[in-house]
Amino acid sequence: MRYRPIPECGELRMDSFDVVVIGAGFAGLVAARELALRGHAVVVLEARDRIGGRTWTDERLGRRLEMGGTWVHWLQPHVWSEITRYGQRIEPSPSSQAVHWISGGSAHRGSPEEFDALISRGMDQLARDSRTWFPLPYEPLHRTDLDQVDHLSVADYFAGLDLEPAEREVTEGVWAEHFNGPAAVSGYTQAMRWCAAASGDWQLLHQATSGYRLTDGTAALAGAIAADGGAELRLGSVVASVSQDTGGATVTTADGTGVRARQVICTLPLNVLGTIDFQPALPAAKLAASAERTASQGLKTWIRVRGEVPPFTAYAPDTHDLTFVRPEYTVEGDTLLVAFGTRAADLAPDDVGGVARALRAWRDDLEVLDVSGHDWMTDDFSRETWPMQRPKQLTRYLAALQEPHGAVRFAGSDIATGWAGFIDGAIESGLRASRAVQDALRGPRG
Numbered sequence: 001m002r003y004r005p006i007p008e009c010g011e012l013r014m015d016s017f018d019v020v021v022i023g024a025g026f027a028g029l030v031a032a033r034e035l036a037l038r039g040h041a042v043v044v045l046e047a048r049d050r051i052g053g054r055t056w057t058d059e060r061l062g063r064r065l066e067m068g069g070t071w072v073h074w075l076q077p078h079v080w081s082e083i084t085r086y087g088q089r090i091e092p093s094p095s096s097q098a099v100h101w102i103s104g105g106s107a108h109r110g111s112p113e114e115f116d117a118l119i120s121r122g123m124d125q126l127a128r129d130s131r132t133w134f135p136l137p138y139e140p141l142h143r144t145d146l147d148q149v150d151h152l153s154v155a156d157y158f159a160g161l162d163l164e165p166a167e168r169e170v171t172e173g174v175w176a177e178h179f180n181g182p183a184a185v186s187g188y189t190q191a192m193r194w195c196a197a198a199s200g201d202w203q204l205l206h207q208a209t210s211g212y213r214l215t216d217g218t219a220a221l222a223g224a225i226a227a228d229g230g231a232e233l234r235l236g237s238v239v240a241s242v243s244q245d246t247g248g249a250t251v252t253t254a255d256g257t258g259v260r261a262r263q264v265i266c267t268l269p270l271n272v273l274g275t276i277d278f279q280p281a282l283p284a285a286k287l288a289a290s291a292e293r294t295a296s297q298g299l300k301t302w303i304r305v306r307g308e309v310p311p312f313t314a315y316a317p318d319t320h321d322l323t324f325v326r327p328e329y330t331v332e333g334d335t336l337l338v339a340f341g342t343r344a345a346d347l348a349p350d351d352v353g354g355v356a357r358a359l360r361a362w363r364d365d366l367e368v369l370d371v372s373g374h375d376w377m378t379d380d381f382s383r384e385t386w387p388m389q390r391p392k393q394l395t396r397y398l399a400a401l402q403e404p405h406g407a408v409r410f411a412g413s414d415i416a417t418g419w420a421g422f423i424d425g426a427i428e429s430g431l432r433a434s435r436a437v438q439d440a441l442r443g444p445r446g
């Protein structure tokens with residue numbers, strides 16, 4: 001045990017730590033490990049009964065499946081470093097032999113090369129633009145004139161290019177899938193940030209974001225980080241308030257338990273940041289960003305279909321309930337497809353009939369046996385899937401969201417600098433927050 005009961009705090013006795021970390025997703029776990037390894041007394045307060053946050057490897061449909069974050073890549077430096085550190089392995093997702101897409105109201109089928117040719121004019125232009133506007137991907141606010149483009153949505157952007165209707169519709173659909181939200185609310189600058197992180201190469205981006213998964217699951221990586229360093233982990237601890245005074249902060253959970261700390265790291269998803277009562281109150285920009293919400297509002301679901309299905313990929317515009325489908329595994333002679341849609345409010349991830357209906361937009365030859373997924377939008381501890389910015393949110397909020405608030409630092413994939421929205425971004429932000437806390441604990445004279 002690293003914590004020590006301390007003296008008084010008014011009439012109450014409270015556990016006291018150097019640092020309280022709120023949330024045991026990748027951002028919180030990495031921040032806690034870094035600080036604990038440097039000898040600080042750290043406790044992680046996690047609302048759920050498990051670690052991993054928006055990554056969750058769970059037994060469904062006959063095998064272990066990822067309900068949330070899945071794909072990782074060596075192009076993502078922070079997660080790759082963790083993979084190396086803990087001896088994790090990756091494996092490729094199946095390569096598609098055919099692509100199904102919908103344009104002009106009808107379904108089409110072609111080779112991956114034909115599909116890439118259809119989207120290449122729009123994607124090439126966006127990739128070129130990303131190199132112009134984000135010459136240093138890890139300094140997303142490097143250019144001071146980003147307000148010239150930050151008001152545009154992905155839909156606005158493609159509408160402004162000289163594309164054939166089918167090219168525009170299909171390319172926009174690909175980005176709606178990337179955002180897990182409708183193209184009309186998806187920020188063009190966020191799309192460019194993704195491309196810039198992949199060195200302005202959209203095919204590399206696609207490989208990096210859906211090509212390789214962790215062989216033993218995200219749970220194995222999260223577990224390895226949690227077991228390192230010796231930070232104390234308290235599951236089932238829903239933080240209700242953070243109250244600061246001159247000596248630090250008191251973090252209180254919903255059952256009334258208080259914990260004292262000199263520094264706090266808050267890793268809450270942006271959409272639930274407003275659920276904690278901060279005293280003094282959070283600055284207006286942080287609260288406004290949380291109230292505005294991220295662009296992501298979709299679903300991820302797993303579909304078990306009868307028999308072995310050769311690998312394919314399917315895309316649809318965001319007017320469809322599912323925008324992306326692909327086989328990932330076979331189990332007992334059946335195939336497990338992974339699918340995404342942009343509006344969880346219209347299609348729940350465990351709605352067998354609704355998912356089967358949506359799948360028929362591309363293929364009526366597949367017999368759906370069962371579906372399973374987690375609804376991150378109605379989950380009180382996320383209320384978003386992977387964080388994606390809306391128009392204007394980059395220039396309005398990112399810098400303010402990364403700012404500390406007294407003794408409270410912020411971390412999380414929502415406010416990452418590089419691969420924001422990814423496991424990588426969560427880790428990057430956890431490292432950044434832990435460094436700031438170490439500096440603060442050392443004091444002004446180091």
Ligand SMILES: Cc1cc2nc3c(=O)[nH]c(=O)nc-3n(C[C@H](O)[C@H](O)[C@H](O)COP(=O)(O)OP(=O)(O)OC[C@H]3O[C@@H](n4cnc5c(N)ncnc54)[C@H](O)[C@@H]3O)c2cc1C
Nearest residue numbers: 023025026027047053054068069070071239412413422423
């Ligand atoms: C469906 C889906 C698919 C995705 N696919 C990919 C992918 O393929 N590749 C990829 O890299 N990324 C993917 N992501 C994104 C990635 O999973 C996340 O960006 C990343 O895991 C977020 O980590 P985090 O630590 O910032 O936040 P979280 O993981 O959300 O951690 C925050 C923690 O805070 C806890 N919490 C919330 N409220 C409280 C409270 N009041 N008190 C205490 N604790 C609280 C939460 O329970 C949670 O554990 C996906 C996400 C989803 C949802």
